[in-house]
Amino acid sequence: MSADSIIETRELVRDFRKTRAVDRMTFSVEPGEAVGYIGANGAGKSTTIKMLTGILKPTSGHVRTCGLDPMRRRVEVARRLGVVFGQRSQLWWDLPLRDSFTILGAIHRMDDGSTRARTDLLVEQLEMGPQLGTPVRSLSLGQRMRAEIAAALLHSPELLILDEPTIGLDVLSKQRLREFLVAERHEQGTTLLLTTHDMGDIERLCDRVLVVDHGRLAFDGTLTGLAGTVGAQRILVLDLAGPTPDLCDVPGATLVQSESDGLRQRLSFDSAATTVAAVLAHVSSRHEVRDLTIEEPDIEDVVRRIYAASGRD
Amino acid sequence: MRTFWLLVRAGFRRHSTYRLALLAGVTTNSVFGFIRASVLLAALASAGSAIGGYDAPTALAFVWWGQALLGTVNLWGFAEVKDRVRTGDIAVDFLRPVDPQMAYLAGDLGRAGINLVGRGVPAILLGGLLFDLAWPPSALSWVAGAVSVVLAVVVAFAGNFVINLLAFWLVEIRGITLLWMITGGLLCGLYLPVPWFPTWLRTIANWSPFPSMLQNPIDILAGRVVGTDIASAVAVQVFWAVALLGLGQLVLRAGRRRLEVQGG
Structure with missing residues (x-):
């Protein structure tokens, strides 16, 4: 101060x-x-x-x-x-x-x-x-x-x-x-x-x-x-062309969820550590990606996590 | 000072956008002017002489100046400040580097200006054209009359401003506004000249700020008050203007401390 x-x-x-x-x-x-x-x-x-x-x-x-x-x-x-x-x-x-x-x-x-x-x-x-x-x-x-x-x-x-x-x-x-x-x-x-x-x-x-x-x-x-602090990360949702094994080895990203034999996979990543483009490039080099969406952390969620971390409701 | 003047101009422009309201005002004021003139003339005719210093031309001047100043002086009050207190918008006024009371006063002088031009002047011209009314007897009366009109606007504003500020403490001030309107309408000399009141009511009126809002400027303009009496009529107005503006400052300060604008 x-x-x-x-x-x-x-x-x-x-x-x-x-x-x-x-x-x-x-x-x-x-x-x-x-x-x-x-x-x-x-x-x-x-x-x-x-x-x-x-x-x-x-x-x-x-x-x-x-x-x-x-x-x-x-x-x-x-x-x-x-x-x-x-x-x-x-x-x-x-x-x-x-x-x-x-x-x-x-x-x-x-x-x-x-x-x-x-x-x-x-x-x-x-x-x-x-x-x-x-x-x-x-x-x-x-x-x-x-x-x-x-x-x-x-x-x-x-x-x-x-x-x-x-x-x-x-x-x-x-x-x-x-x-x-x-x-x-x-x-x-x-x-x-x-x-x-x-x-x-x-x-x-x-x-x-x-x-x-x-x-x-x-x-x-x-x-x-x-x-x-709160682990509020962006989520990249990938729709893949065919059944794909879990995408566990993408640098800077973590697999959150895999649905329908890996047809849709959700990867969380930290904007500070990597970019959507890098994650996408890495995945596309190995599998065919049909569609993608990005889920932004929403402020209410961030606040809720902070509150939870500080031991309040 | 420049700020004040620009705010006056803004008030003028703001209220000049409602031209139909001005036209309706002129019409209403004129119709009521005819009715009131007839009543007063009948009263004078049955008395056979002047009453309380009013002969026929002075009484007619009393009526028509009253009608002319009705929109200029805000006798019926305003709700803007009260509404802003209630909604919390008053907060925005406190975020400006000006005194809110002075800003609203400037706006009200602008409003008075457009009403004087748009409603007052047509009404007095019509009255003067159709009736044989008394005009200000000297240049001094014109000038003092003009000063007195401005003071009347200030006194009426200052009183209403205090009433509006009560919204800081009361949820609804409609009852108080109504009481103010009825008392004010009677005691300011709008319906009957104050000198015609019975002694007890005249005493009450003379101890109140209300004659300063209408009776005093009209008396000067109608030539009923002349010479040194002009000075005392204006002095009384100055007293009320200062007193009510001062009271407004105190109430505004207390209100600001009380302000609890929740949400938004």
């Missing part, structure tokens, strides 16, 4: 009447990091975020965002922070999208020139030009989410907090959003804290994962480490 951490919590606690939503949470995030914050529903993710952003008063403990107490110095923290709550909007519903950017620019005390330049850049990168004149209420969910993220990034914040940014989006919209975020972070060095139910978000965006369980930190480390 260094002095210039962008997020720092120590023994952070928040109670809601008789329930403890966040329980002695201690972690810190350094500038430039991209951190995925995951856990089951009701595990305490949103509560933590609300305390980090100064919306919610901690019951006890210590919290600093951009080095400041977010509850006491709300306005200063708000200037350095961009937040998107997937289920809430920060845009002006009745006005054309363009107006939301103008107003937000003024709220963040940007001059007209820089508001315009920054808006143009974000609009171009997020491909939202055609929607600028559309009232926000008429945007599709995918368009609105992109607009929300542009709005959160307008004032070039040091820290971007995204709460379920891809919830409800189709595959293509998710993909575009992730690509944009990767590029934006690459250019601006923005620190990212992200909560999500989508393992794809974590894989593509985050280099560090925090898992929260019943308000407590259950895991803090890299995604690879997480996969290693």
